[in-house]
Amino acid sequence: MPSSILESFSLQDKTVVITGATGGIGLEISIALAEAGANIISIEIPRDPSSLELRRAIEATNHHITVFECNLKDQQSIHDTFAAIWKSGDLDDVMSINFRGTYLCIQEFGRELLRLKRPGKIINFASIASFLAQTNISAYCSSKAAVQNLTRAVSNEWAGRGITCNAICPGFIHTKMCEDLYNNEEFSARVVARTSMGRWGEPQDLRGLAVFLASRASDFITGESIYIDGGIMGR
Template sequence: MEKNIMAAPLDTSLFNLSGRTALITGSVRGIGQALADGLAAAGARIVVNGRREAAVAAAVDRLSAQGCAALGSVFDVSDEASVIQAFEALDAQGIEVDILINNAGVQFRKPMVELAVEDWRRVVDTNLTGAFIVARQAARRMIARGRGGKIINIGSLTSEAARATVAPYTAAKGGIKLLTRAMAAEWAQFDIQANAIGPGYILTEMNTALIENPEFDAWVKSSNPAGRWGRPDELAGTAVYLASAASNYVNGQIIYVDGGWLSVL
């Protein structure tokens, strides 16, 4: 006779990030800033990253003024030497990154037949190769410490579907989905969970030209079941989940936060 097994109540402490340190690349504005706010609210200490010292310092001051623990790390994700130096500086301060969010990214719109190789490389180097460079440094340290960690890569709707004029971005974000799976394949044995978030059309500075284009704005709202653009803060809950113990058996996945856009034709 089968036993009547009662489900245990949800342990909300699973989502508590107190005592954890999260490095979020490209976190001085936009989606990165919203993710920093979300993880900080869950208790994490935030390492803010950007390429400009003044912008990073301002972002750290903003978080600190809200009572959050934060510090800055200035580096370019596409510059391997810069990334190595930044991690060595964190090592020297005794700061151990438990959570990495690879968020830094750039966009460039031009038809492929007019696209210069240097522009292709700039987008791919930042959005895809940069995620590999930073994650490799973080994972080496997570493995050496022996207590696992969390890596969250920021993908896109273009991890799944293409649009004209953004070929390098599409290639890079498609690569993010498979890079995430490669990380899971190699690092799961070390209790490192690598997952990705695929934002839909989000109200960010990067999308300003699209937001201000009446035709494109109308298309986003009419083609999305939610009938609107997403907000950066609407990605924070998924990030907290993937950064927390609640997702300890989730690995190699990409979660689309898109209002249902990929679910319809």
């Protein structure tokens, strides 16, 4: 048991495996986890141009980062990547990356934890679109709904083995991927009007929850999908 409440949030000497670490949200969360004490293993697409920025950011926290390249749409690539770790658009694409990639990573990660009889924490990224269907992005909504229900299913299966599984569900977050929408005055005004806090979220807004779900402070929490949306789903 941790000796203090602050110690319960510490990730000192822990190792975090994260996919999508070079993106706006992923980068911010990776830095937060490193600042909380964790060493980072980043699974990235081959020749990711943002990889150098991630490395520099993590090394600035005086923590270690190891990078593995992986095609998250290919089962063999995921299997080979996790084997190495343990030793040391359209509907098809959206489902392959958002859901199938998530499913296969959980499968590989969990299989080894169960074999070693070790506890672990899985944090998925779903979305408010998991619950709130929106026009023109049906593939995205479907994939994120699948991730949300996968989170619940995995939590039910593995909770008794010391493995928790939760999901973070962001609302509208200002990242490079959403830059065009953010700069669209009409669309951005609708987002702000729907958000109780009256603004877009920033990647930094997700840091605290990610550290909490990765730490011992959340040991009795599993199967939850938690909104970070400025109040959209509270209406």
